[in-house]
Amino acid sequence: MKFITLISELRKQVQQYKEEGLSIGLVPTMGYLHEGHTRLIESARQENEIVVVSVFVNPLQFGPGEDYESYPRDSQRDVDVADKHGADIVFMPEVSELYPHPQNITITVDSSMSAVLCGRSRPGHFDGVATVVMKLLQIVQPHSVFFGMKDAQQVAIIQRMIDDFNLPVQLIGCPTVREPDGLAKSSRNVYLDDEERRQATVLIQALQVGHKRLQQSIGTVNELIETVREQIQASSLAEIDYIEVCTYPHLEPILPERQLRDVTTHVLLAVAVKIGKTRLIDNVIHEPTTGNGGDGTLCFVH
């Protein structure tokens, strides 16, 4: 496996692979790799002959007061984990390599997609995500790029960027990977103390209750949200950031008074909850026509 920190070197290596006719899969990460990431690497491995894993904690997507400085990092372990799971290249640039001068030209995500869900409390976050992903896509020019569905809004926005800019790449959204008790894997889980870790299961438990209402088309959107809210509020350490129900992948609002049985699009039920000081997110995607949920059992190929 090759460890690369320079854009020029990465380009050269990828170019060589392409001249050999090999297909390239890119897995963009912020490192501190967990099983969610390794499943992405394995999916990329299945779909492509060459797998590039980027590890970069992107300052552009952190707001003031967020955890950019303290975001967990472990470069050596990331290299070992990526290698073990089949990466051909780990690309780990310094901030000064990806942003040698202020990024004067950036991607802007329309507020219809960026000021809902996580974007509501993280202004500019998705502009920063889209900007760094655009850069990585230009540097690597992969045939396919892999993201986890835990960040469903991120997947929807990157897919829209691919469509809106006619980028020649296929996005593959892979199912959320969970701990045995259902907690979604996340690099930020390391922030939780024992009691917080126990209570963190309230996200998936609440989503499962909500998912059942969606599958059975019981009541209104507002009643769905209130049911999920009650579930989460039963946890003493949980502080709700948002519980939202919207269409997927367009992230359009659905009227609170709407009966679930009348909703004909994919539905995203998403939550963000602070457990102590740690903000966790999770979601389920429901497909009304067949009754199959997008709860992490299938890759969502765009």
Next chain:
Amino acid sequence: MKFITLISELRKQVQQYKEEGLSIGLVPTMGYLHEGHTRLIESARQENEIVVVSVFVNPLQFGPGEDYESYPRDSQRDVDVADKHGADIVFMPEVSELYPHPQNITITVDSSMSAVLCGRSRPGHFDGVATVVMKLLQIVQPHSVFFGMKDAQQVAIIQRMIDDFNLPVQLIGCPTVREPDGLAKSSRNVYLDDEERRQATVLIQALQVGHKRLQQSIGTVNELIETVREQIQASSLAEIDYIEVCTYPHLEPILPERQLRDVTTHVLLAVAVKIGKTRLIDNVIHEPTTGNGGDGTLCFVH
């Protein structure tokens, strides 16, 4: 020569050329081709084996009240002209082909580059330019892309976009092409009546006076601007939009009281003037260290 209106068809054709190992040059235009464009096509022809000319009046770069609807169009003539000057492909998509749904994800140019010069009176203009150029670059994936230096700010911004997003393409800025009396060629010159056309030479005449001050390092930036202003104001039909002096390609302001002899960067002296109802622009670029101006005699390779 191939006439193509669909993205999918263009991609397929370009892909075929690339598989044959041919290099691709892209000349993005808004059509109504004049000698400024045909020189770009000829430059592309010299540098590449395949030349793609896009013709698309991009609604995103026109503001409310600007001339999007009335912008001169002549598709058949454009095809003939492009063919005659060596284009291999003319790509002429409908608006619905490039923008099948609202462009939710767009490029934003930082105000340091977009709120000066033409951007001051055309808010959002360069965001629209950058967005459509990014799309065209993704669709064609050319080895090089050609722009005219009459739009020096556009060239600076697109070059910055290429740098900031690590786009694998070389930008070549080609000299402004002029009528025998010095008026810069522009599709909008067709708007001028006879008397306006006569007075339109005031732009280049004023720039030449200014250029001489730059070459001889006479006086301050402010005195340079006032000299150019006096020249333009001698024309009865001329209404000044702006006269600006800034660094090139960064477009950073230079203090009005600064002595020209103390300025060590490339200097852009640019004007926008309304002659009757028609807004015209023109510029010179001065390189203080050698005394050579960028007045249209050399290709400016970035």
